[in-house]
Amino acid sequence: MRLVIFLASLLITFSAFAEQDKYQFDDKEQAVRFSELTKELRCPKCQNQNIADSDAVVAKDLRDKVLALVKDGKTKDEVIDYMIDRYGYFVHYDPPVTPATLVLWVLPVLIVVLGFGFIVLRQRKASVKQTWTEQDEALLAKLIEQNQRQEQS
Amino acid sequence: MNRKLLALAPLLVFVLLCVFLYQGLFANPRELQTGRIGQAMPAFNLPDLMDESTRWTDSDLKGEVYLLNVWGTWCPTCLAELGYLTELREQGVKIVGLYYEQGYDPDFDGQFDINALREDVTSMLNRAGDPYQFNILDLKRTLALDLGVSGAPETFLVDKQGTILLHHTGDINPRVWRAKFAPLMQELQ
Numbered sequence A: 001m002r003l004v005i006f007l008a009s010l011l012i013t014f015s016a017f018a019e020q021d022k023y024q025f026d027d028k029e030q031a032v033r034f035s036e037l038t039k040e041l042r043c044p045k046c047q048n049q050n051i052a053d054s055d056a057v058v059a060k061d062l063r064d065k066v067l068a069l070v071k072d073g074k075t076k077d078e079v080i081d082y083m084i085d086r087y088g089y090f091v092h093y094d095p096p097v098t099p100a101t102l103v104l105w106v107l108p109v110l111i112v113v114l115g116f117g118f119i120v121l122r123q124r125k126a127s128v129k130q131t132w133t134e135q136d137e138a139l140l141a142k143l144i145e146q147n148q149r150q151e152q153s
Numbered sequence B: 001m002n003r004k005l006l007a008l009a010p011l012l013v014f015v016l017l018c019v020f021l022y023q024g025l026f027a028n029p030r031e032l033q034t035g036r037i038g039q040a041m042p043a044f045n046l047p048d049l050m051d052e053s054t055r056w057t058d059s060d061l062k063g064e065v066y067l068l069n070v071w072g073t074w075c076p077t078c079l080a081e082l083g084y085l086t087e088l089r090e091q092g093v094k095i096v097g098l099y100y101e102q103g104y105d106p107d108f109d110g111q112f113d114i115n116a117l118r119e120d121v122t123s124m125l126n127r128a129g130d131p132y133q134f135n136i137l138d139l140k141r142t143l144a145l146d147l148g149v150s151g152a153p154e155t156f157l158v159d160k161q162g163t164i165l166l167h168h169t170g171d172i173n174p175r176v177w178r179a180k181f182a183p184l185m186q187e188l189q
Helices: A002-021 A030-038 A057-071 A078-086 A102-127 A134-152 B002-026 B076-090 B112-128 B142-147 B174-188
Strands: B044-045 B055-057 B066-071 B095-100 B135-138 B154-158 B166-169
Touching: A030 A057, A030 A078, A057 A078, A057 B142, A078 B142, B044 B135, B044 B154, B066 B076, B066 B142, B076 B095, B076 B112, B076 B174, B135 B142, B154 B174, B166 B174
Parallel strands: B066 B095, B095 B135
Antiparallel strands: B044 B055, B066 B154, B154 B166
């Protein structure tokens, strides 16, 4: 069993090395930034794939550009801005808050708030309507007494 | 009254949803917003497709309204639009080709021969019509990346000052021309 685990762990490290072999980085931090960026940037040609995943020509070009920019020491935000500048907001999987996209953030909150508001309002209305008079109290006492008598017999 | 209105609310939401989804049926997912509209043509210095001793820069193109058409002989839609683009050229529209090559890339084909490419281009343009004043060869696709090009065919409308006014993805046909290009062209005349 131990041997199996050992062999499996070897496999994992080998595949990790293989990925790094294809692209050469100066340090580990660059490799991480590159891998994060290629997963976050969206391929403009084969939609709904990120550029790490896609085999399209443009995805390869974008990967190469990201690699060059990362090696240049550009931060993550700088690379993303560089791509948005050319390919529009579409190229990034995390859309910014603009007047056009505001509805994405506001609508879910609005629905929850309205829903709870509706529930609270309904409950308050229902509780206001119920009044408890002495007659009701008497009726209740009578019913309890009846019930007890039935149980005893 | 209030209650009846409230009962109608789900129906209203449903109808709104239907309208939203229905128009989604006709939305074109290839129609992307792009970053370059309203901006200047990116700076470049690239060779002519037919003669590498001739070089073209962004400033060579200033002073005239033109279409920059991204194309390649490998792209069937580009072949399909050559006829109509040639008609446009005959009507006096200046069209510059940006040749999008992928065979040069070792990751894709790696088999690249500039003379074979030139022959290929010449025979295709002879057959289908030649709309281009000249063609810029972007072997490494650097200008294409700076323009936000994701494939071919794509077409940019650029004004005299070198500002990009329009970025169209897909072929140009009479319908697209009337709807997207003609109104802007009229304004520019």
